[in-house]
Amino acid sequence: MTLRREFDLIIYGATGFVGRLTAGYLAGAAPATARIALAGRSLDKLRAIRSELGDPARDWSLIVADADDQHALDAMAKRTRVVVTTVGPYARYGLGLVQSCAQAGTHYADLTGEPLFVRECIDRFHTLAVGSGAKIVTSCGFDSVPSDLSVFLLHRRALEDRAGELASATLVATVRGGLSGGTIDSGRAQWEAIAEDPSLGRIVADPYALSPDRHCEPDLGKQSDHALRRARGIDPSLSGWVTTFIMASHNTKIVRRTNGLLGWAYGKRFRYREVMYAGTSVAAPLIAVLVAAGLATLARLGPTLSRGLGKRVVDRLVPEPGTGPGERARDNGFFTMQTFARTTTGTRYRAMFAAEGDPGYKATAVLLGESGLSLAFDDNPRHEYGGVLTPASAMGEDLADRLGKSAMTISVDRIDD
Structure with missing residues (x-):
């Protein structure tokens, strides 16, 4: 469905830190x-x-x-046609916009890493968006596009090879970068909600909290996002240690929702899980233990830290929402996500x-x-249905193609024993 509107795309929150960066990117990447x-x-x-933003944005409204x-x-x-x-935090400021887009048949993309927000969007607006044709696509940033598209592309490759269904996959994240003030504020908003309820x-x-039909999900026993193990247990090509990945809890829910959709x-x-690579140095085991223990403690104490003395201490230690590092620090960061999968026929992929x-x-x-550009301009008949969707279920290979052309490295290889 092609929406005939005054604009192709609106960047909402353009004066915030990430909003400015997104506007700057689109000024150079969007069609003239x-x-x-x-x-x-x-x-x-x-x-x-x-x-x-200069000449490319001179006539932007x-x-x-x-x-x-x-x-x-x-x-x-x-x-x-599209709002990005x-x-x-989206649970605090985002529900009104989702409602507006779902009612108007307007496609929507955000950066949320808040499963409570996504669950509320599903419960309140999925049926409305299906009726209007709006694609309400959550988690379109680092949370959770690399995770979601990696598993989707593994599935597509296994399908092409007639290698069976995916039996299991583990994503190993290697990351250099900081947590933004907005990410921390979103986490605190979630803690506050849990403290109240x-x-x-x-x-x-x-792990299946965002499933389109929780009752249809299998009982595979306990599936935990906390990790501490030697990396070679995931794949023989890896050495060193892995530990808990801070965004695994959200990303894995998005991937499982895609599977259901x-x-x-x-x-x-x-089965799907995500871990973070801790390295091969002598200190790697200690780093892995400290990260895993710290995140496990944070998961338990988070609601307590959302009020009273805990909140005042956190306020003094973390960056303010809307702030971020300078250009040099942003340029020096990177991420590499390797996802190792095995199919029901025993075929392995990376x-x-x-x-x-x-x-x-x-x-x-x-x-x-x-x-945002994919939602605005990629008219793929395989992705025409509306609802509260995920990046892979809404855009799939179209988004992967776009990102591959934007200097991101995306590949799927078969691993021969």
Whole structure:
């Protein structure tokens, strides 16, 4: 379905740190004919951002809309084919925009790593979006495009090779970059919600919490996102140690939702997990233990740290929302995601997804920007249905092709024993 609107794409939250980076990326990457607008709360700040972007953005329109003004969000959504938003925490500021897009049949992409927000979007807006044709695509940044597309492409390769369904896959993340203030604020918003309603903790802990039909998921026993092991236990080509990956809990839910949305195409007995590479140095085992123990403790104490003395201490230690590193630090970051998979016939594959640039900033601007362009311009009949979707189920190979052309490294290889 091609929406006939005033704009092809609106960047909402364009005056925030990641919003500015995304706007800057689109100024260079979008087609010259693309009709793009910048949106946010302050007209003066929007004008300043547009002037910084130079000639490509000279004619971009500016839209003032506050996240608390439902009428303004509704009007904005009706004017465009796609909204990409960097305004978080999404559970606090994002539900109104999702509602507007679902009602208007407007495609939507965000950067959320908040499973409680995604679950609420599914419960409240999935049926509405299916009816309007809106693709509400969550987690279109470092969380969770590399994870989601890697498994999707592994599935496609196994299908082409007639090698059976995916039986298991483990993603090993090697990352250099910092946590943004917005990411930390999103985590705190989730802790606050759990502190007020402890039953929400069960959603965060459930690996199938975002499944389109929880009752259809298999009982594969305990599946934990906490990890501490030697890397060679994942694949003989690896050495050193792996530990818990901070975003595994969210990413794995997105991958499992994709499997369900695709009719459990990966397989009903598919197991998936993510770990972080800790290295091969003498200190690697200690680093792995400290990271795993720290994240396990944080998972237990997070709700306590969202209020009182704990909140005041965290406020002093973490970066402010909307802030981020300088250009040199962003350029020095990188990520490499290797996903090792085995099919039901015993065939092994490795997917590689890598990029230069800080994952939470420079790389995420590319991932979100290309997701927005894909939703606006890729009319693939295999991805025409609406609803609250995932990057792979909504855009699949179209997004992978775009990212491969944007200097990201994406490949799938068969591993011969």
